[in-house]
Amino acid sequence: MTVTHSRSTGPHVVVVGAGFAGLAATRQLARAGARVTLIDRNPYTTFQPLLYQVATAGLGPGDVSFPMRAFAARYRTVRTRRAAVTGIRAGERWVELDDGTGVDYDYLVLTSGVTTNWLNIEGAEQNALPIYSVHDAVTLRKLLQRRLEEAATGERDSVHVVVVGGGATGVEMAGTLAELRRRTIPLTFPELSLKQTSVTLVERFDYVLSPYKPRLRDQAARALRKRGVHLRLGATVAEVQPDAVVLADGTRLPSDVTVWALGVTAPRSVAQWGLPQGRGGRISVTQALNLEDHPEIFVAGDLAGPPDAPPQLAQPALQMGAHVGRQIVAAALGRRVEPFKYRDPGIMATVGRGEAVLQLQNGWTFHGLVAWLAWIGLHVAYLLGGRNRLAVLTSFLWRYIGPRRSAASVIE
Incomplete structure (x- = not known):
């Protein structure tokens, strides 16, 4: 040794x-x-x-x-x-x-x-994809691309995506996918109609973003629905199959891509x-x-x-x-260690282009463009390396503020 x-x-x-x-x-x-x-x-x-x-090709792994x-x-x-x-x-x-x-x-x-907690749900680990590492994100990105190509060439009839989990990760993923469905896929895959694609978010609570105040939860839900996300709230997943997510009440949601954004262990x-x-x-x-x-x-x-x-x-x-x-x-130095005290600065999540929710520790809440710009600024600030900050900021501006045709470069 x-x-x-x-x-x-x-x-x-x-x-x-x-x-x-x-x-x-x-x-x-x-x-x-x-x-x-x-x-x-x-x-x-x-x-x-x-x-x-x-995972949605807005940014590169690097x-x-x-x-x-x-x-x-x-x-x-x-x-x-x-x-x-x-x-x-x-x-x-x-x-x-x-x-x-x-x-x-x-x-x-x-x-x-x-790491990902599959919660002992039958078929979840085998048939769903997490988003917890760069490898996970790239794997999901490639699967989405492959499913779209298969639908465009007639190998499959549709591309339905089910996101399991209504926390920040699930909401952000569903919102981004919904915008790609309406903004990007019609340009990159003109062979597909909107009816052939869908995004569904499943959450066991009767609301999304459980740590947030009710008004922000409701705002996030409205923003998701506005973008075309089907919300299945108060629903528990019983099984994940290769082509479907089965709920506890027996409902079977067709799913060509299942994204697991629920729980860690x-x-x-x-x-x-x-x-x-x-x-x-x-x-x-x-x-x-x-x-x-x-x-x-x-x-x-x-x-x-x-x-x-x-x-x-x-x-x-x-x-x-x-x-x-x-x-x-x-x-x-021989001094006594002190207990840890968490200073809560607030929480935030983005729903999509120009829409985010922000809840500060003092109880103030914001949503919409102001919260979205704050979300971008904070995430760019916390990145390591000047190149990363510049690349991410440029990508965000180009993806969300640039001309509609620029979105065609997103799915790759």
């Missing part, structure tokens, strides 16, 4: 996962001069909130990803490893990797995130780490986001399960990551 030692001077921190929380923790630690090894199975970090844009080594190069004390964690020997402060090597640590930060591999797990497989931690029995191990982001867990969104992950970084610096 190859050994990586980093105990020559000062504490060595291993951060597992290059998502929002992992990068925030790494950034905080590096600025304090700590030595960090950042580990991820991919050589890049992904901006997950825009993956649905990749627009929402950024090289992990390019991020690390900004900080003198940060090194990276491309690997997956296969085990954690907490008593020895050792992380086992899938390439047969390992890394020792003084402090360990686990931010590897969660910890990867099965986390159970092999020997750490305490709670609801949804999250690792149980204290209010300070470290383990009770191993205070040198911290968990942040979607994988963390503190007593009062914040929502599994980008903003909580960023704040948790930064908090963990600060607490490790404090612990290394």
Whole structure:
């Protein structure tokens, strides 16, 4: 076994996962001069909130990803490893990797995130597609393209898309698909009529966007219906078949492409780490986001399960990551770690061109063009790399504000 030692001077921190929380923790630690090894199975970090844009060909995979080594190069004390964690020997402060090597640590930060939860629904994992990674988004994009080509050449009669889940991801996906159906497909596939295509959103609650206030939920639902989305609210999925989604009441919704935007859970591999797990497989931690029995191990982001867990969104992950970084610096200096307190800045979701909903922590709500422009500005600001920001902003402007014929370049 190859050994990586980093105990020559000062504490060595291993951060597992290059998502929002992992990068925030790494950034905080590096600025304090700590030595960090950042580990991820991919050589890049992904901006997950825009993956649905990749799936619908509004953005390219490179627009929402950024090289992990390019991020690390900004900080003198940060090194990276491309690997997956296969085990954690907490008593020895050792992380086992899938390439047969390992890394020792003084402090360990686990931010590897969660994965799709199929909720034990028959056929869901086999017949539905998630949108949780770049690979997922590209796979969905290719399937949509193939189904449209098959319909255009007469190999199939229609292209019906069913999106399961009425949270932000499901709403954004359904709204974008509906606009492509009316704005883009008539240009790129003139052989198809509107009757041959459809977009349906299935949600178990009687409304979409459950964390939002009722007036914003209703506004989002109206905006989706205006764009031609069929809403099946208060409906539970019982089975996903290769060509249909079957509801609990026996209704069979034809589906040539089923998009799964419902629920997340910890990867099965986390159970092999020997750490305490709670609801949804999250690792149980204290209010300070470290383990009770191993205070040198911290968990942040979607994988963390503190007593009062914040929502599994980008903003909580960023704040948790930064908090963990600060607490490790404090612990290394012999100071007491502090509990994590989430500062809720608000939530937002886009429904489509010129339409979004925004709910601030103080109770103020916005919808329409103002909220949509705020949504674009915030997402562009959080992207890593100037090229990515410019590419995404240009793509948004061209796709949504440019001439109608420019939309023809979207489906590719």
